[in-house]
Amino acid sequence: MENLETPVLQVENLAISYEMRKSVVSAVRDVSFEIHRGEALGLVGESGCGKSTVAFGVVNFLDRNGRIDNGSILFQGQELRGQSQKELRLLRGDQISMVYQDPMAALNPSLRIGEQLREVLTVHRGLRKGKASKRSIEMLKQVYMPDPAAMMRRYPHQLSGGQQQRVVIAISLLNNPALLIMDEPTTALDVTVQASVLDLIAELRREFDTGILYISHNLGVIAYVSDKVGVMYTGEIVEQASVEDVFLRPMHPYTQALMRCVPKLGESKESSQLPPIRGRVPSPTNLPPGCIFEPRCDYARASCQQKHPRLRELAPDHSVRCHLAEEIIDTEWQPPEELIPELTRKVRQEGVGEPILQGEHVKTYYKQESRSLASLLGLGKKRYVKAVDDVSFEVAKGNTLGIVGESGCGKSTLAKTIVGLESPISGKLEFLGFDILPPVSKRDGGLVKELQMVFQNPESTLNPSFTVGRQIGRPLRRFTKGSRKEARKEVIRLLTAVRLDASYYTRLPRQLSGGEKQRVALARAVAGNPKLVVCDEPTSSLDVSVQAAILNLLLGLQEEYDITMLFISHDLSVIRFFSDYVAVMYLGKVCEIGPAEAIYSPPYHPYTEALLSAVPIPDPSADQKSIRLSGTVPSALNPPSGCPFHTRCPRKLGGVCEEQAPPRQIAAEGHYIYCHIPLEELSKMEAVVTLVKQGSTEGGS
Amino acid sequence: MLVKDCMTKHPLMVQPTMPILEAQRYMAENNIRHLPVVGKGKRLLGLVSRQTLLIQPAKLDSLNVWEISRFLSNLTIGDVLVKVKDIITIEKDEAIEEAARIMVENNIGCLPVLEESVVVGILTEINLLSKLMEMVGAQEPGLRVTVRMPNVKGEIAKLIGVIGEQGWGIPAFGGTPAPKDPTKWDAVVKIRDVSKEEVVAALEKVEGQKILDLRET
Numbered sequence: 001m002e003n004l005e006t007p008v009l010q011v012e013n014l015a016i017s018y019e020m021r022k023s024v025v026s027a028v029r030d031v032s033f034e035i036h037r038g039e040a041l042g043l044v045g046e047s048g049c050g051k052s053t054v055a056f057g058v059v060n061f062l063d064r065n066g067r068i069d070n071g072s073i074l075f076q077g078q079e080l081r082g083q084s085q086k087e088l089r090l091l092r093g094d095q096i097s098m099v100y101q102d103p104m105a106a107l108n109p110s111l112r113i114g115e116q117l118r119e120v121l122t123v124h125r126g127l128r129k130g131k132a133s134k135r136s137i138e139m140l141k142q143v144y145m146p147d148p149a150a151m152m153r154r155y156p157h158q159l160s161g162g163q164q165q166r167v168v169i170a171i172s173l174l175n176n177p178a179l180l181i182m183d184e185p186t187t188a189l190d191v192t193v194q195a196s197v198l199d200l201i202a203e204l205r206r207e208f209d210t211g212i213l214y215i216s217h218n219l220g221v222i223a224y225v226s227d228k229v230g231v232m233y234t235g236e237i238v239e240q241a242s243v244e245d246v247f248l249r250p251m252h253p254y255t256q257a258l259m260r261c262v263p264k265l266g267e268s269k270e271s272s273q274l275p276p277i278r279g280r281v282p283s284p285t286n287l288p289p290g291c292i293f294e295p296r297c298d299y300a301r302a303s304c305q306q307k308h309p310r311l312r313e314l315a316p317d318h319s320v321r322c323h324l325a326e327e328i329i330d331t332e333w334q335p336p337e338e339l340i341p342e343l344t345r346k347v348r349q350e351g352v353g354e355p356i357l358q359g360e361h362v363k364t365y366y367k368q369e370s371r372s373l374a375s376l377l378g379l380g381k382k383r384y385v386k387a388v389d390d391v392s393f394e395v396a397k398g399n400t401l402g403i404v405g406e407s408g409c410g411k412s413t414l415a416k417t418i419v420g421l422e423s424p425i426s427g428k429l430e431f432l433g434f435d436i437l438p439p440v441s442k443r444d445g446g447l448v449k450e451l452q453m454v455f456q457n458p459e460s461t462l463n464p465s466f467t468v469g470r471q472i473g474r475p476l477r478r479f480t481k482g483s484r485k486e487a488r489k490e491v492i493r494l495l496t497a498v499r500l501d502a503s504y505y506t507r508l509p510r511q512l513s514g515g516e517k518q519r520v521a522l523a524r525a526v527a528g529n530p531k532l533v534v535c536d537e538p539t540s541s542l543d544v545s546v547q548a549a550i551l552n553l554l555l556g557l558q559e560e561y562d563i564t565m566l567f568i569s570h571d572l573s574v575i576r577f578f579s580d581y582v583a584v585m586y587l588g589k590v591c592e593i594g595p596a597e598a599i600y601s602p603p604y605h606p607y608t609e610a611l612l613s614a615v616p617i618p619d620p621s622a623d624q625k626s627i628r629l630s631g632t633v634p635s636a637l638n639p640p641s642g643c644p645f646h647t648r649c650p651r652k653l654g655g656v657c658e659e660q661a662p663p664r665q666i667a668a669e670g671h672y673i674y675c676h677i678p679l680e681e682l683s684k685m686e687a688v689v690t691l692v693k694q695g696s697t698e699g700g701s
Numbered sequence: 702m703l704v705k706d707c708m709t710k711h712p713l714m715v716q717p718t719m720p721i722l723e724a725q726r727y728m729a730e731n732n733i734r735h736l737p738v739v740g741k742g743k744r745l746l747g748l749v750s751r752q753t754l755l756i757q758p759a760k761l762d763s764l765n766v767w768e769i770s771r772f773l774s775n776l777t778i779g780d781v782l783v784k785v786k787d788i789i790t791i792e793k794d795e796a797i798e799e800a801a802r803i804m805v806e807n808n809i810g811c812l813p814v815l816e817e818s819v820v821v822g823i824l825t826e827i828n829l830l831s832k833l834m835e836m837v838g839a840q841e842p843g844l845r846v847t848v849r850m851p852n853v854k855g856e857i858a859k860l861i862g863v864i865g866e867q868g869w870g871i872p873a874f875g876g877t878p879a880p881k882d883p884t885k886w887d888a889v890v891k892i893r894d895v896s897k898e899e900v901v902a903a904l905e906k907v908e909g910q911k912i913l914d915l916r917e918t
Contacts, residue, residue: 006713006731037711076713077731087716094743095711125742125819175743176821178711209710 014071042226097172103164114152162193195614220616261548276549362427402579458517469505515546594671603682708822717779747782838873
C-alpha cells in the first residue's frame, strides 16, 4: 500500500564530509531514506561505513570539522538543514530522542536516576517536581524496571548494564518523541540482556508509534528490530529494502557476501563454510572511481571500474546499487579459486584422541579486600570472588573446546588459570601429563612453549614500539635454538601462513588494521609450535567479514600444526561453528558440557536454552522461542546456594534447587548436564531455534 | 476504544514564529487541514486551519498590491491562530464516542488530543471514519448481513446464538436503531467463510428477525 502520509523523517541525497588536516574526507554520500510513524529502519554495515555519521548528521551533532555538503533532511515535513541551533535544540528536546551505545556515558554518574528523569520534564515541559516524579515512575514501569520508586533514588552505578540502558530509553521516551535514533544501543550488553532490551524496543514502538532509526553492525539484531533495512558500505547505501527482502533475497554482492560470512546458529565447521570477503574496505580518502565494492566483488567486470552505479529500484521497494544485480544469483555463488584451499578442510579424524588437557575441580578465587578494621587486623572473615568454582573438563588432542557464557561467568578466568596467569587455589590441572597448577613464572620453559594464548584485543597485546617481525620472532628466540637468519625466515613463513606477506616484517602495530593485528597475534601464538592455544574472544572486536577470515585462518592453522584449542566467546553461533565440544558456564560453574551438536539440541540445561533463545538470528523467517531471563547475574562474591542459576531459572523446581547443588546427569556419552530436573523431562524440551530451510522460502517473491 | 487508540500520534505541528506564507505551503505539501501550534515542550498554543489562513479584507489597511504583500510577509502564525482558549480539545483517555459527540455538536472536524496541556495527537474525522470501517469489518472478506429485529432485550443473543451454533466466526458486529422506527433495531454482522444460502437457511430460523440486506465483500 502506498503510504501518502508525511514521513517522520525523510533524508534525501545526504552527503556529509569531515575536514581533515590534509584533505576533505567524504564520509557519507548520496544517502536517502524515509521513516514513517511507528516504523523502524535499520542501518547496517561494517565499522567506518558512515552509519553513525548519518545519525549525527540528522540532528546536526557532527563534530566541529564535519559538515553537511548536500541533501535535505525533512523532519515531519520541515527542513532541518539550516535551522538555528536554538530551533534544533527545541526539536531535539521535544520530538527527537537519541540512545547511544554506552548507557553509562549517557547518564550522569553523580545524579540520582530520578533527578535525571525528572529533569527532562521540568526543563522541557515546565512540570512541577512532584508531577514530574509521578510521570517518571510511570515511565520506568513501562520499561519494566523492577521497583521503580526505589530506582528513582539510586545512582547509575548501582544499576546493571541492562537496567542503565532501560533508564536511558525511559529518558528518551519521556517526551513522547516522534523519532528515536538508536546507535548500537545493545552492543555493550550481554545476549540475554540484549534480547530483553530488543523486546522492549519492539513493544514501545507499537505503544508510542515512534519512528526508529536503528543502527547496528549486528545483522541478527537488525533482522529482529527493523521493518526496512539499509545496507551501508563506505558511506553509501548499497541495498535498501524490507527486512525480508534484504535477508532472504539479497541482491547486492556485498549484502550477499556479508550474509555468507556470518556463522548461522547451528552451523558447524564440518557442515558449512565461512567465506570471508577478500581485500579490505577502501580508505574514504582514496575511493575507486567506479563501483566502490568492485575491488572486493566476485562478479566485477571491467565496466564496473569505470562507472559508478546508481541506486536502482529493481523490485518494488527494493533498491540496489549494482550494475549487474539482475544477473547475480545468490544461490549459485561459488567461492573464487583463491579461496578454495582456505575453505576445504580435511574431515576431522573420528574417535577421540588422548586427552591433552584435563582439569578436575579447578577453583580460582579472588580475595576480596575488605576495609573494615577487623580485617585490617587480620580478624575479619575472608571473602572470595569465586570466579571459577569447581570446574572439571578435558580436551582431547586436536579438538576444540568452546567455552560460552555471559560476561562475568568466569570464562576468561578459566583461560588465565590454564595459561598460568592466575593461580587456582585447589583442584587438579594437567597438561600433557604435567601438573600446571603453578603460575606461568614457575613453569618450565618447555611447558610454556606448548601453551600459548590469543587475546581479545590485539591493540593492547602487541607492543606498540616493536616491529611485527620482532614480536613474532620473540617466542622463536626464547624457545628454539636457531640463528637469527633462520628465525627471520621462520617469521616470514609464519606471516605467509596468516596471509600477510614479508613486507609486514618491519611494520609497527599502528600501521595495521584490527584484523591484521589479530593475524600477527595469531602468528606469534603459533610461532613456538605449541600443542594448545587458548583463544579468549579472538574475534569479538572485529567486523564480521574480518571475523570470518580469522576463523578460517584459525581452522587452517589448527589443521596444519595439529593444535588443540580452547576457544572462548560469548557468541553462540561462532562457538557452534568453531568447536567440537562446548562448555556452558554460569557464575563460575559449568552447567552443561558436551559435544557441540548435543549442546545445541535438546536436552538442554535451562540456562543453555535461555541463551539460545536470546541469540539474534540474521534470518527474519527463523522460528525462535522467546525465553527471557529475569534479573541479573548474581554477585560471584555471594553466589546463591544450591544451583547458582536458581534465582533466574524459568524452570525452577522449588526448594531443592535452592538447597542442593545440582547433580551431574549424563545425557549421552560425554554430554553432562548439571540440573535437578530429571533427564527425561529435559529431553522433552522443544528445539529453541528452527531455521526454515532455504528452499522452502524461495519462490515467494 | 479510547481516543489514544484511534488518534494520529506525532501529528505535524508548527511553532508560532512560522510565517503564514510558509504555513500555507506546509499544509498544502503535506496535505493536512489542521495544524496545531505548539510552544516549548509541545504545549498547545493554538490551531491553524485552512480557513484561518484566509485573510479578511477588513484587516488590511488598503488594497494596494504592495501593501498586501508587505502585510502578508510580516504575518506569522502567531498572528492568525485560533487561540487555545477558543479551541475544543480532548484528553487521550476519553472514549471515542465522546469525541465524536463533541465534534458533531460543535460542528468541527478536528480535536487536538492533550495530556496535561501537551499535544500527544490529533483526532480528525478521518480517524473516526477509519475506526468505523474497522468496526464493521470493511477490510475483512466475508458476508455482510443486515438483520432487522425488534428493539427488545435478548434479540441480539438469539441472533448470535444461531451463528454460534453453526460454528461461524464473526470478524465484526455493529448495530443502530432502525431509521424512523424506534421499535426496531438493525444489526450488521460480518460472517467469514460461508455461502449466502447457508446464511439464509440459518438465519431464517430466528423468529421475528428479517434479513434486510445480504452482500459479499
